Amino acid sequence: MDDFKPQIVAFCCANCASSAAKVSQGMKKALPDNIKIIQVPCTGRIETLHLLKPFEEGADGVYVAGCQEDSCQYISGITKAAKRVTQVKGILESLSIEPERIDVFHMSAGKGQEFVEVADQMVNTVKGLGPILTA
Amino acid sequence: MIVAESKPIKELLEMVKDFKRILVVGCKGCVTVCNVGGAKEAAILASTLRISGKKEGLDVMVGEHTLERQCDPEYINELKDVIGDYDAVISIACGVGPQFLSERYPDTKIFPGVNTKFMGGAVEHGVWAERCAGCGTCAIHLFGGLCPIARCSKSLLNGPCGGSSNGKCEISQDVDCVWDLIVTKMMEQDRLDELTVFRPPKSWTTARDGGPRKMIREELVK
């Protein structure tokens, strides 16, 4: 299990999350290479199906990085995204898959450090859970 | 509209556990409006089934198709060329859908993917409530435009029963006492005389109690 490298898909909004990403690049803080970033205009645009598809395609974990609840540029985008993440947690649980494999994080535009920390956190969590495949 | 609720995923997995080729059929009618059976929900359910199959290491093929409605034979017919590719179908339309599918495609196992609940409407975004029980003899105008058959837990025609508190039905704080609403409205509108009229026992022959019902438009029958 030590050589298990979880494949993670990260949905990041074009606002806070991407700003944080830029800052982290500027800080020369590397993002783990098993994270695939998908940039969206606002996390509110992410549908439940978008969050399920990565698991269908073989991802071991998914996360959403967006703004703080009170600083979403589109007001309620991140709030909607958080609800959909909760919905998918429920779906995963009913499939006896750990709900920790999906999560939502709230970024602040200037905190590049946070952006990398969150990525590391997800990788560690999912690594600890192992791959999804039962058989 | 007809309001339904998704069946728990565990229940659906149990239903289709022996099948390898599953088709999820959605409906663009009522179930789309209450967000349980439209194209979106069909895609979500199909994806969920695929993830489950992948996890269990099973070779499961899941297709998805959404019909205009599942309560008209001409739309049900549209599946005739594809249904042979599947051995099980989960219909997420209201109870009518799986039955029409079963009748038209007797050799395919058809499973109901939702629990059909009631006829109602949206009371706030994401919340639907029962308004009509299909009693077959509508008389809401006698009750200030509210229906005591559907909305009173005891279907009283000469209510209220006296069990309500703070305008809520004795059975639950989540249920409004419709008689409280009726009486308050009619007293405010000075229509006390309508409230004190004795409403005689209802004839339930036009309701489901009278047997399964049909509605026929003679001028349309060939």
Added chain:
Amino acid sequence: MSEHKAGSNLEKVLSAGHFAFTGECGPPQGANVDHLIEKANHLKGCVDAVNVTDNQTAVVRMSSWAASIILIQHGLEPNYQMVCRDRNRLAIQSDILGAYSLGIRNMLCLSGDHQSFGNHPESKNVFDIDSMQLIHTAKTMRDEGKFLNGSDVDVAPKLFIGAASNPFAEPFDFRVYRLAKKISAGADFVQTQCIYNMDKFREFMKRAVDMGLHEKCYILAGVTPMKSVGMALYMSKQVPGMDVPPSLVKRLRGAGKGKVAEEGIKFALEQIEEFKEMEGVAGVHLMAIEWEHKVPEIAERAGVLPRPVV
């Protein structure tokens, strides 16, 4: 209210102008006839009639008609309660005929608590007809000798028809009109929900008297002695349509440990004294549920003994 409609003891007591005093007895959750008789015997000689409840709070018990017959066999007069929750109009009319044939002469027509309260919440509920229509049914069978469908009843059941009235339900302003409606539908007597808020009840009776309802129907005031502070709190919070003033709870708490039940009885006795003099009130309905052994003492202290023999 001159000629007797059913000739029951309760009817005779009321029509003779006496202050009526009725009690209550719940059938057993089984066929424990001995326990039923034991409870009922406490009430013997203390009350004019005994209410026999019908699957009260939607908990399955011996049927009220059967328990009523057992009471008759042991020298008590039952007030046979029927709810609309469990029977359709066929069973209702059928049971009315059966009850009358076996000697029952008083019937109380109720809606019934919803089955979700009880021990078989998954059951289908009936409510083919409501309590108002049930009163009308009993009256039609008795006075017109006709079933609901208009065909003849070969021997009409002569029952003294009762109904329940809840002065404390909402909306308050409508309650007296609902009582009037029940009287028009055929209620001969009415027992109210148990009273704790005396101010509200006085107001209700004033309105009822203003409408002349007391002249068309005998109104009995419901009394349930509080046994404990816990009971008072439970009733104020958990029982639908109940109005328990904070002042009563305070009074009970103030009585001190071990003395609360006595204080509850004192309050009930004060109420009964006031009801005896209150215009429009024709009697009291005492609901000392599972406290039947206290009824003789309460009746004695309330000065309602001996019961009139008519």
